[in-house]
Amino acid sequence: MTKDDGNPDQSCTGVERLAEANLPTELGRFRIIAFKSIATGEEFPVLVKGLLEPDTPTLVRIHSQCLTGDVFHSLKCDCGLQLEHAMKLVEEEGRGVIVYQQQEGRGIGITNKIRAYALQDTGQDTVEANLSLGFEADLRQYECCVDILKQLNLKRVRLMSNNPEKIEALQRAGFEVERVPIEIEPDERTFEYLKTKKDKLGHLLENINDKDNAQL
Ligand SMILES: [Zn+2]
Numbered sequence: 001m002t003k004d005d006g007n008p009d010q011s012c013t014g015v016e017r018l019a020e021a022n023l024p025t026e027l028g029r030f031r032i033i034a035f036k037s038i039a040t041g042e043e044f045p046v047l048v049k050g051l052l053e054p055d056t057p058t059l060v061r062i063h064s065q066c067l068t069g070d071v072f073h074s075l076k077c078d079c080g081l082q083l084e085h086a087m088k089l090v091e092e093e094g095r096g097v098i099v100y101q102q103q104e105g106r107g108i109g110i111t112n113k114i115r116a117y118a119l120q121d122t123g124q125d126t127v128e129a130n131l132s133l134g135f136e137a138d139l140r141q142y143e144c145c146v147d148i149l150k151q152l153n154l155k156r157v158r159l160m161s162n163n164p165e166k167i168e169a170l171q172r173a174g175f176e177v178e179r180v181p182i183e184i185e186p187d188e189r190t191f192e193y194l195k196t197k198k199d200k201l202g203h204l205l206e207n208i209n210d211k212d213n214a215q216l
Helices: 067-071 079-093 110-121 126-132 143-151 164-172 191-201 210-215
Strands: 015-025 028-037 043-049 058-064 096-101 156-160 176-180
Touching (some): 015 143, 028 079, 043 079, 043 143, 058 079, 079 156, 096 143, 164 176
Parallel strands (some): 058 096, 058 156
Antiparallel strands (some): 015 028, 028 043, 043 096
């Protein structure tokens, strides 16, 4: 269960576009498109809005599935709020793409994520817990997302992300990338989680610093 460090961007050999339909939501009206990895069978639901053209800088979010945050509104992370914020931005802009990447718990799966939460209940942070379970801090890979964005005719991406790894993965794949920060205001429940993401995973979180900690 480790990332293939020697060849981290080569495990997706293409995606198929299999189905699409309209999806009206509380946060906007979208098309929803189903892509599937030819190599692994992994499914990728993608929300799309507006006309996508290579020359037009286009809002994109690659959202990693977080069942606890996205569906159950967990207060242990900011995932659900980030997804809602991204959908609102795309709706306001009238154009954009949200790829829903089904890599629960930064790639370790829901059961192991709950095991990691149990370790967090004993005082470990989100990275320490993953390492205690024998996983790397972050197992996610983005190569199928790259294929999807290419099939959607995108070249210039305004990536809604705080994660430098995602930005670099798209740049390596030949996209022109501008980062659009997607920061959720920390509160006393999410501060430690977000601080760990900043300190140990290198996420670009301007709202997280020691001054904030003193205020909470
Ligand atoms: Zn989450």
